[in-house]
Amino acid sequence: MSSSPKPLWLALAGLLIATAAGAQSVPISGVGRPATPKEIAAWDIDVRPDFKGLPKGSGSVAQGMDLWESKCASCHGVFGEANEVFSPLVGGTTKEDVKTGRVARLTDASFPGRTTLMKVATVSTLWDYIYRAMPWNAPKSLKPDEVYALTAYLLNLGHVLPDDYVLSDANIGQVQQRMPNRLGMTTNHGLWPGKSMGNGGKPDVKAVACMSNCATEPTVASYLPDHARNAHGNLAEQNRMVGAQHGADTTRPPGAAPVVAVAPAAPAAGGAASTQALARKLNCLTCHGIDNKVVGPGLREIGSKYAGRSDAADYLAKKIISGGSGVWGSIPMPPQDIPAADAKALAQWIAAGAKP
């Protein structure tokens, strides 16, 4: 037994208090290390609306046009207007919008779609995103001057900047004052989970939980038409085979008794399937459907066009590697940096009809 004046129970109580005071009672050391300036420079690429983080540089509309046609047009269209792969970038803004800072067509519910230039309020957003994520299949490959040029060209397509404009870190602040929707954003809402913006979290819609004889209009106003019944595939194959409810057989007209316990179709096996998987892996199918045109022609369409040529596979393998335009339309196919063996396998598969 200790002769210490401090009884054991007191020491234990002190220990308990120390433990309860904070879940993290031991200081953390030896975890992590300081980042070097070189590391921070390599990764800290974000650009804020006040242009904090923007690298120095410049690029002209004309330079941007050349870059655009080789690196951007295949997805976004020659004029940034294409809707085939991504939503259109350009369109829907007017010279009046450049003056007012509000895109008038955003109040017109009948105007179809919304382009990037109709929405974006901050030119920094365009610069930042092109630099970090474009081109889509080779992100972060553009140099700052190229990003200035592409941003300038994009804004030129939207009639925000004149043909002879040279965009730079020195004048981008003036360009901000020409953005067509620069005054089109609001943070006056309740969906920001902090105090620094918004209305403090106040909801904009107030409903009450009435329990009986509630005022409603239980009239069915909208539903899928019968012709769209199977548009998402056979719903019988999208439900568990057992249960209180089974999936409706949407290959049959409504009201017909359902075939239940439908198992999904087995995936195709064999060499062709693996070539198709290769085409998917190498992103071919992003621009070419098997049966349908996406940006470029459908693969079976290509196969049938060259069906009579004995050198079809060799020809197509070369076209895959080198890219090209003009055969199927003006949108260029960029050169593909893929192994020659893969190009050959793909070309043989396409020439043989891209069969599943």
Added chain:
Amino acid sequence: MSADSPPSGRVLKAPESFLSRDGIRSVFAEGKKGRRDFIRSAFAAAVAGAAAPAALAQSNPVPAEGGDPHILELPAHSTGLGQGVATDGYGKPSKYEANVQRRQSPGLTQTTQSSVSFAPLQSLFGIITPSGLHFERHHQGWWDIDPSKHRLMVNGSDPSLLKTPMVFTMDELMRLPMVSRFHFIECGANTGMEWGNVAVPTVQYSHGMISCSEFTGVPLKVVLDLCGVDYKKARYVLGEGADGSSMTRTLPMEMVESGEVLLAYGQNGEMLRPENGYPLRLVVPGVQGVSWVKYLRRIEVGDKPWATKDEAVHYIDLMPDGLHRQYSSIQECKSVVTTPSGGQVLLDKGFYNISGLAWSGRGKVKKVDVSVDGGRHWRPARLENPVLSKCLTRFNLDWVWDGRPALVQSRATDETGYVQPTFRQLRAVRGSRSIYHNNAIQTWLVQDSGEVKNVQLS
């Protein structure tokens, strides 16, 4: 009970006895002789030859003679030797569950790398989404990143905002104080296709951009403390991914200070799945999925928001006056009945369990009411435990379907008192073009045929 009067609660619309009595007699007679294959071929012939709609596969009729062949004829699994342990080092669902898949909505996107797949809510139980069925949203394709080469950097928009910018390996992050929490993650555009009118047939496509997991990781606050962040000046946080899109989103520092924002590496007892951000992602409870940055490589603290692409071009909500709401982040209280739901068929009149999910980005679900008459009368549903903050809550309610058309709805109320609105109430304030944050009450029409349809009321 005779074979002519069906058992209670099982009035089947489809002709149940697609084998004639004579046929059944012969099947049984053959069966008793041990020719089990004959049964299979007889059933197959009956299906193939049926001019009438094919019969329901799983019926429980009073047997014409003797008993149900599934009882009388012992199956192979009752009479043989099964498979051994570790036949599959990572077990998979039953092959009979192959219909339960995440799926793309046809025509929604032109690429698979910038696209979404929807979780099959109609087939899920409880509140946890199996990791392989978690909805996916990729902006530039997914990767399976080597965790030994993954790094997290923390720095400031300005050097004055923290004492030391730092770099952490995964090994180091996994040494730090660990927490595990259940949370839902919902895409801000979930139910976005339904703003104007009904566009999709099933709950998978209308509500399947939500999933719920147990996430494990270290509170971001712990790491920011190590870097000596000046919380007075740094009121915003940027998360940035390591993938091609290097996704960036702004968070409020208040959420980090509360300890609820996690640097997560665990999901449902194992590491994150590659499709969900392996090896590191942000968990931002109650906030839309786009802020839960995957493949997280960098945290920047700042004194202003960033207006990144996904908060200045996308994930902005268009209002009727032409203004876009920017930095809209919270997922408000919402619920949906998952069974019965669109594209399903009730097999019969009689007893059913209505089941569904409710959640709120502002806290716990307090109650869920269910209506089967399009909102005129409501009954409170049973909430299943656990009921957790910013997490899915499962609700259930008994129901006897009388065979007449029914309009099935659910309406959730959260602990702040906020009540899930109708489409009409939501559109009155926000119009129908905002794409994001549609939390309206969902209506399923059970038709007299038993087939359930996605409908909207007015």
